[in-house]
Amino acid sequence: MDSSPDSSAPKPTRIAPIPTLDTQFFWDAADRSSFVGQQCGDCRAFRFPPAPMCPSCNSLNTQIVELSGRGRVISWIKPIHPPAFGFKEPPTVAVIELDEGTRFVSNIVGIAFEDVRLNLPVEVCFDATMGKHQVPVFRPRSAS
Amino acid sequence: MSLRQAAIAGIGATEFSKASGRTELQLAAECSLAACADAGVDPKDIDGMITFTIDNSDEISLARCLGVRDLAYTSRIPGGGAAAAATLYHAMALIDAKVCDNVLIWRAMNERSQYRFGQAPQGGNMAGYTAGHGTGSLLWCLPFGAMTPGTWAGLAARPYMEKYGVSNLDFGRMAVQQRKYAATNPNAWFYGKPITLEDHQNSRWIVEPVLRLLDCCQESDGGVAILVTSLERARDLKQPPVRILGATQSIPRNVEVIANFYHDDLTVMPEAEGTAKRLYRQTGLGPQDIRAAMLYDAFSPHVLMQIEAFGFCGRGEAKDFIAAGEIAIDGRLPVNTHGGLAGEAYIHGMNTMAEGVRQIRRTAVNQVSGDGHVLVSSGMAGAILARA
Numbered sequence: 062m063d064s065s066p067d068s069s070a071p072k073p074t075r076i077a078p079i080p081t082l083d084t085q086f087f088w089d090a091a092d093r094s095s096f097v098g099q100q101c102g103d104c105r106a107f108r109f110p111p112a113p114m115c116p117s118c119n120s121l122n123t124q125i126v127e128l129s130g131r132g133r134v135i136s137w138i139k140p141i142h143p144p145a146f147g148f149k150e151p152p153t154v155a156v157i158e159l160d161e162g163t164r165f166v167s168n169i170v171g172i173a174f175e176d177v178r179l180n181l182p183v184e185v186c187f188d189a190t191m192g193k194h195q196v197p198v199f200r201p202r203s204a205s
Numbered sequence: 206m207s208l209r210q211a212a213i214a215g216i217g218a219t220e221f222s223k224a225s226g227r228t229e230l231q232l233a234a235e236c237s238l239a240a241c242a243d244a245g246v247d248p249k250d251i252d253g254m255i256t257f258t259i260d261n262s263d264e265i266s267l268a269r270c271l272g273v274r275d276l277a278y279t280s281r282i283p284g285g286g287a288a289a290a291a292t293l294y295h296a297m298a299l300i301d302a303k304v305c306d307n308v309l310i311w312r313a314m315n316e317r318s319q320y321r322f323g324q325a326p327q328g329g330n331m332a333g334y335t336a337g338h339g340t341g342s343l344l345w346c347l348p349f350g351a352m353t354p355g356t357w358a359g360l361a362a363r364p365y366m367e368k369y370g371v372s373n374l375d376f377g378r379m380a381v382q383q384r385k386y387a388a389t390n391p392n393a394w395f396y397g398k399p400i401t402l403e404d405h406q407n408s409r410w411i412v413e414p415v416l417r418l419l420d421c422c423q424e425s426d427g428g429v430a431i432l433v434t435s436l437e438r439a440r441d442l443k444q445p446p447v448r449i450l451g452a453t454q455s456i457p458r459n460v461e462v463i464a465n466f467y468h469d470d471l472t473v474m475p476e477a478e479g480t481a482k483r484l485y486r487q488t489g490l491g492p493q494d495i496r497a498a499m500l501y502d503a504f505s506p507h508v509l510m511q512i513e514a515f516g517f518c519g520r521g522e523a524k525d526f527i528a529a530g531e532i533a534i535d536g537r538l539p540v541n542t543h544g545g546l547a548g549e550a551y552i553h554g555m556n557t558m559a560e561g562v563r564q565i566r567r568t569a570v571n572q573v574s575g576d577g578h579v580l581v582s583s584g585m586a587g588a589i590l591a592r593a
Binding site: 075076077078079081084109110116135136137138139140141142143144145146147148151152154155156164165166167168174179190196198 | 323324325342344345346347348349350351352353355356359360361363364367409410411412413414415418458464466467471
């Protein structure tokens with residue numbers, strides 16, 4: 062991220078992620094605009110949320126890998142009340158099923174809530190938060 | 206069979222309010238004492254205590270209030286209200302195994318006046334959000350504006366709505382029936398206040414397009430306690446015994462407490478299906494043996510999905526089951542005859558289990574007709590209650 066913030070840009074109001082010891086790697090990568098996940102170093106299964114052990118083969122051999130950042134929308138809502146803290150307008154909150162098979166809760170941006178459809182193809186991009194961090198959000202995938 | 210049979214001998218509660226005016230420990234002590242008095246058991250004889258992991262009162266403090274002589278066993282259940290019925294499961298096991306004779310289950314909270322589960326964090330203060338009690342994945346929702354139980358439940362319910370063409374209007378019919386029950390229940394917060402389908406559809410959106418205000422349970426202050434003992438002992442006590450024919454829990458792979466969108470098929474509630482399967486196998490019973498059901502209703506969709514999971518109708522058919530009047534008092538399966546957590550109070554599912562006990566005792570204000578067993582389910586756990 063740029064270390065000299067543009068004083069003319071509005072300050073982000075989205076709350077920063079809350080890392081835990083098991084999830085710090087993910088948020089560190091997001092700050093570098095990288096969308097990563099855990100893959101078992103032995104059986105190659107992807108898993109989410111992050112965990113120290115592979116649920117398929119119980120291996121502790123964990124690799125952090127760059128994910129495709131591509132997926133589809135399998136659930137989506139608009140929180141109205143109480144208003145989502147940090148959002149000027151109600152966000153579109155969605156469950157994304159990633160191409161790797163894991164799921165990720167995020168926002169859908171660049172499309173009206175009413176226009177989102179089940180299985181809408183999406184791709185990752187990043188949005189700034191308070192505290193100079195970033196979170197992965199998703200936008201409709203271009204046809205190409 | 207050498208196992209003892211467990212039975213519910215007493216139930217007790219405080220009043221249900223929005224501001225109890227006393228501490229949670231006092232609420233816990235009052236409802237516990239009431240359950241003992243109901244049963245005719247000396248509270249000093251309690252030898253087992255069970256509550257939720259997130260209950261703020263500790264066992265020793267409560268035991269000292271009650272004058273408990275010698276506590277032989279304590280345990281707590283994770284999963285919040287979704288696992289409420291697991292308290293009966295633990296109690297049954299303790300009685301069956303002859304580990305305890307008088308097991309007290311309690312849950313008491315000032316969930317309206319002291320803190321509120323339904324509020325978004327104030328001023329960006331995230332201090333209340335922690336990874337634990339099976340809710341670790343909530344941290345993955347917060348930066349995206351999914352900050353309340355309603356948002357998490359909404360995300361979990363939408364695939365079901367999409368697949369079966371269920372709309373918020375369908376939830377409304379459920380909500381109207383629950384409030385009809387609450388309207389005739391003097392202990393309900395919404396006593397004397399039924400709603401119409403129009404009221405439901407005019408209530409504001411909480412989470413579009415899933416939940417309106419009248420699809421959400423209340424936030425309440427209060428406490429509920431249940432005293433479990435052996436059937437043999439219960440026969441000598443004050444109330445007609447309510448047998449726990451079976452009780453069980455099911456937490457299938459990738460199911461979470463409320464950030465529940467990681468399991469394979471989001472159009473079903475696998476924890477309730479697992480609970481149903483295990484409970485029916487344990488008891489040799491089936492949906493045809495159940496006369497009424499007390500189902501955890503944090504939000505309307507949970508009721509529909511549990512009706513389906515327990516086999517009272519096919520998948521996707523709960524909306525038609527409800528529209529046909531089957532959950533009304535003269536229907537096939539009266540549901541939440543106290544008014545549910547939406548109509549009576551939100552005591553984390555404990556008050557719903559107490560209503561199951563009243564139905565078996567035949568002392569419910571909205572008493573179902575005929576014989577049959579009562580199912581109590583909180584999704585991740587359930588029990589079947591019966592007359593002795």
